[in-house]
Amino acid sequence: xxxxxxxxxxxxxxxxxxxxxxxxxxxxxxxxPVVAGAESxxxxxxVDTPEIAALKQQIAADPSNxxxxxxxxxxxxxxxxxxxxxxxxxxxLATDQNSEGALLxxxxxxxxxxxxxxxxxxxxxxxxxxxxxxxxxxxxxxxYRNWNKWDExxxxxxxxxxxxxxxxxxxxxxxxxxxxxxxxxxxxxxxxQKAVQLNPTNDFNYMGLGDIYRDTKQYDxxxxxxxxxxxxNPKSESYLGMGYLYMDENKLDLAEQAFNNYLTKIKPKSxxxxxxxxxxxxxxxxxxxxxxxxKSAAINPTLGGYFGQxxxxxxxxxxxxxxxxxxxxxxxxxxxxQAKNLLTQISGK
Numbered sequence: 001x002x003x004x005x006x007x008x009x010x011x012x013x014x015x016x017x018x019x020x021x022x023x024x025x026x027x028x029x030x031x032x033p034v035v036a037g038a039e040s041x042x043x044x045x046x047v048d049t050p051e052i053a054a055l056k057q058q059i060a061a062d063p064s065n066x067x068x069x070x071x072x073x074x075x076x077x078x079x080x081x082x083x084x085x086x087x088x089x090x091x092x093l094a095t096d097q098n099s100e101g102a103l104l105x106x107x108x109x110x111x112x113x114x115x116x117x118x119x120x121x122x123x124x125x126x127x128x129x130x131x132x133x134x135x136x137x138x139x140x141x142x143x144y145r146n147w148n149k150w151d152e153x154x155x156x157x158x159x160x161x162x163x164x165x166x167x168x169x170x171x172x173x174x175x176x177x178x179x180x181x182x183x184x185x186x187x188x189x190x191x192x193q194k195a196v197q198l199n200p201t202n203d204f205n206y207m208g209l210g211d212i213y214r215d216t217k218q219y220d221x222x223x224x225x226x227x228x229x230x231x232x233n234p235k236s237e238s239y240l241g242m243g244y245l246y247m248d249e250n251k252l253d254l255a256e257q258a259f260n261n262y263l264t265k266i267k268p269k270s271x272x273x274x275x276x277x278x279x280x281x282x283x284x285x286x287x288x289x290x291x292x293x294x295k296s297a298a299i300n301p302t303l304g305g306y307f308g309q310x311x312x313x314x315x316x317x318x319x320x321x322x323x324x325x326x327x328x329x330x331x332x333x334x335x336x337x338q339a340k341n342l343l344t345q346i347s348g349k
Contacts, residue, residue, distance in 0.1 A: 002162075009083065013139040030317045031226045037110040049079065052075050055071055056072065059072065061315050066096065069091070069092050069102075070099070070105060071086050073085050073092070073102065073105045073106075076088060078267055081112060082299070083189060086110070089102045089109070090106065092134050093161050098129055100130055100136075103123070103125050104122075104123070104135065104139055106122045107120075107122035107143065108139065111139075111142070111143045112299075112300065113299060113300050114300040116146065119143050120143060120147075123136065125290050126139070127140060132163060134159075134163040134167060137156045137157065137159045137160035138157065138160045138169065138170055138173070138174050139149065141154075141178070142173065142174065145177060145178045150181075150182055153324060154175070154178060157175050159330075161227060162200070166198055166203060167198075167239040168195040168198035168199035168202055169195070171194045171195040171198065172191065172192050172205045175187075176191035176195060176212075177211075179191060185215060188208075188212050192209045192212060196209070203228075203229040203230070203233035203238070206225045207237060209221075210222045210226040210238060210241050210242070214241060216341035217248075219248065219249060223242070226238040226241055226242040226245065237262070237266060239258045239259065239261045239262035239265070239266070240259070240262050240272055240281075242258040243258035243272070244275060246258060247275065247279065252279050252283065252294065256281055259272050268298065268299055269301040270297075270303040271297040273292045273293065273295040273299070274292070274304055277289045277290075277312075281312055286312050289308070289312045290313075292308075294309065296308065297309070299310050301328075304333075306325045306328040306329035307326070307329040307336065309321075309341050310322045310323075310326045310339070310342060313325060314342070324341060326342060330343070
C-alpha cells in the first residue's frame, strides 16, 4: 500500500504521513553519521522451515521435479528470502524457459522488489504461453497497478474477469485496489463488496474493505473488517492496514504492535518498515527510524525508504546525509517532487 508523504519545512519540520502530523525540532547535538540507504545489520544464519527443508530433499532426490522447484521458489518468497526465491525461479527457467509457474514466480518477486520492467517481461511471457489462464492477467494487472499504469492494469484485470468471472480475487486484489489507488473509492467499494459476495470466506476481501473504510475515515468500520479478516486468518496481511489505521488515529503503540505482528507472522515488507520508520521518527528514536527505512529500501528502493531516511537526517540536523538520501530517492524515483523540494530547501545547509 502506497501512501503519499508530504513535508512542510519552516522553523520546524512538519511531516504528514498517512494522516499523522509529526512535529520534529532540530536538535543541537552532534549526530553520529549513518550511511544513508545502507542495508540493515547482517542477520543470523537463516534456518530452513520444515517445509523448505522437505522440498530441498525432494529436489535432491529428483532434480527434474519442477513442481517442487516452483514451490520452493514460492516458499522462499513467502519467507522473505527474496534473493534465493529469484535464483530458484531463474534456475528453473534455465532448463525450461516455458515454465509458466517459474515465470509467474519470478515476475512476482521482481514486482515486489520494484524491478517492474523485468517483471513485465516475465508476466507477458506467461500470458503468451497460456492466454486463457486468468491468473496470468491478474498478475500482469497487479504489476501495472504498482507501476501506476492504470489503463493497462484495468484492461488486464478485466480480461481476467472475462476468463474467470467467479474469481473473487480479481475484484479485490485486482480491481478493488486498482480503483483505490486511482482514488475511485466508490468503484473500489463496489469491487470489494462483489468479492465478498463471490467468496464470503476469503479474509483478503474483508481486508480490502478495511483499507477502503480507512481511506474514507470510517475508522470503526475499517477496524471491524481488519479484525474479521484476522479472525478468519491469523496470518492475514490485515496487520499492515491495521498498523496504518492506528497511525491515522495516533495510537502509535497499537500501530507498532500491528506492524511487528506482520513481520513476525508473514514476511518482510517495505511498507511495514516504512510505517515503523515514521513511528520512530515521531517518537524521536532516530537510529531505529534510520534502520527501518534502510530495511525498506533494501527490499524495494522505489517505495520511499530513502526519502524517509532523509527526513530523519533533517530532523537531526545532519544535512550531508539527508542530501545523500534524497539523491538516492531521486535516482530511483526521478519524478519525486517531494524529494526534489526538500533537497532544494536544504541545499544551502
